[in-house]
Amino acid sequence: MDYKDPATLLDLAMQSLLKNEPIIIQSLEEIPRELFIPLFTAAFLGGCKKTVTAIVKVWPFFCLHIGKLRSHETHSALLKAMIDGLQVLPAYASRGSKLKVLDLRQNADCRTTCFQIKTKSFCFHSCSYSQTSSRKRGEHSTVNLGSEAELSRYPTELLVDLSLNGTLRTRAFLSFLLSKVEQSSGSLHLCCRDLQIDNLSGCNNTLKLLNLLCIDHLAVEQASLNDINTLLSQMVHLDSLSLSKITLTSLNGKIFKRFLTQLERMDNLHDLNLSFFCLTNGLHKLLRVLPHGLDYLNLPFCELSYRDFRFLSQCPQTAHLKLLNLSNNSMTWEDCEPLQTLMEKVSGTLQHLEINHCLITDSTIFSLIPALSHCSHLRVLSFASNPITMSMLMRILQNLLPLMELKYVIYPIPVHCYERWYYQSTLDRQKLADVQAQLKAMLQAAQRSDMNWMTFPE
Template structure:
């Protein structure tokens, strides 16, 4: 048999025979057999195999990359068979149906063609599945998903959610990662009726909600006690033009949202994009946090000097590994508080991103003493700032301690542009070469590049890394 067709393939052609002998099949063949049944959309067999699944977990998500209503129905029918006790196989151990797209390795374990391997059960079940915490045993079967919620669901998702809604009392539904894209309020209510927000570890909120709508969502948000990562974008400060709320109501809404940040016991990563309503409230958000952050990413948000001033004394920022302040116009701000913060995180900071900040020479110069102490840095991005040749060279002189640096991205120096703001390609090449030479005299960079601003004609930058790559206009 070995070297020929895998045994399961032959078995699959005898669906009826397999279904009648599922009880006797060695558990070790189940994964490979299930995978083939899934690929062949053999719905009757799938249903029977789910009902008879001999392991505690069924990590079916990685097989479901392309949604298929028939196979989904077969899976859920298999679960229903267990619920209704239509069929109660001796070895059925299923406690968790995991529909997340992960655990790919599980399905790569193939049954060996050698018969003796079937009998000896060389695969330890504990290696196949993650051992469940003790409390999870003897409980309702758990269905784990990652969900993306919008105003429109495809057929499979609509079917699943409807199925779930009707089984709230008999199964236990957990959503681990949730993305929300402007669903109607009723959908939000339905979803949280099925999925306890407490299990969500990652939330992505891409909504156009007004502050009032956000405030309505706040209690669900606050219940996400295990949230580790939150991505908020784009949340507009302006309320709908039809509903004109007063500034007192607005402040109330903002406080209701902010106060939820004190509920998270393990929040480590905050990403915000276009979040304008937190201007002047940043310190309250940071002050509310129960745990120090690893990531703070603020992109194209409105931020005030007052917000900035508090950065250097926000304890919850002092263990940052990843600081990203992107697309924020900083040239008018005093960056000394940022220098204070960089000094505080010098031993932990690994990634620093200031792209599109339009910082001036004087501003980056103010940060240099702190930057030179950040010895753990392995990635920096200063693209789209306004630094002169002289300042870039001074910056390099402060990077001798960056021994862990992997990827460094700098703006092409201001001297590359003519008086109309157009790139002079000769100067661009010559000055970037000179900067490479300067840096190589200080340390050996691994991956370094310089980029101009996007070209006014073609919209692309000129980039210099191994050599020059010009924008479309010069090719």
């Protein structure tokens, strides 16, 4: 006899119920609470927008997170359907709905609803900055789900990640959000923790919608540093900051100093990503104001100098890095000691290293091999597009074989595969195929076929 997993049977039952949407919508107020989560999951995955809206209207728990759910239906259409079900004005709230936190963020580790014992409930993800909440970040007070007075005092929170990229779909979704906030007459807290902005100058109206205190991940592309300062001055606890193509006139001027003052307030910052941000001989000013022990540091296209690398190797901010990306900064100096010291320093924690397009030669990479072979947690190493010879590439491979966690290596095409290395169009594909075959054979001989060595022609 074929025994089925009970969860699968329940899923099948839900899918079959959903074939008749009007009936299921009519009976929602009578079905047991325990069935709401599997029913919501099936309706969301099946793209049943009307049912999703109806379920949100009578949701019997304090919070609802879409978590890791993904549907074949257009994602923004389903999110709109969920927001449609959110009853923010107490006068219109459906009887039986307890929903106070609607979370539309994709999050693989999040359950559909949080903690609940009998009638007491709280949400791990509720916001500390919603207007009527007096809680501090990280503290969770429980709410009595049976008490309508207590529930009505609690603000309704709508959690979304926003990417302001100027596309029609984004603009339509934003204007829908705006109308929902306006309709709520102040009783809905639109909470954005992760904000991505493609062009800051066109986003002022949207930013007025948001309480910037809620943001912990900020990514901005194309803006002046002055505008970034204005934005940062309204934030308090960024975990992650990513800035790309930011215009600034000088590392000695007032605007850069104001930027440093803003960064200095960010005690929680553990992920910094600056690209196309000219920092030549000024990296020390920036790193000094950051908290010690950053986890992730990305500095591609920052025109870093030898002096910057020396500081990088000495400062406490880089002592425990898990990820370091120094790609597209030229490392042509003869003294490799700063780079060696840096690699030794992070060897106990580093999991991901990128040094692509750095004009690294055989002698530089050779000097790094001892430190690299101490990076026992390294999982990804990418050093593509550097002028390295085949003999050095084989030597590196031999030395990295004992790193059992290292699974992905993106290596440079060796110089002999080109007629002239600087002209990537002169690549000889047969020579490259020979290189690939040779490296593969070496990995097989060492029983390290689990390690993927890859390369890509430009």
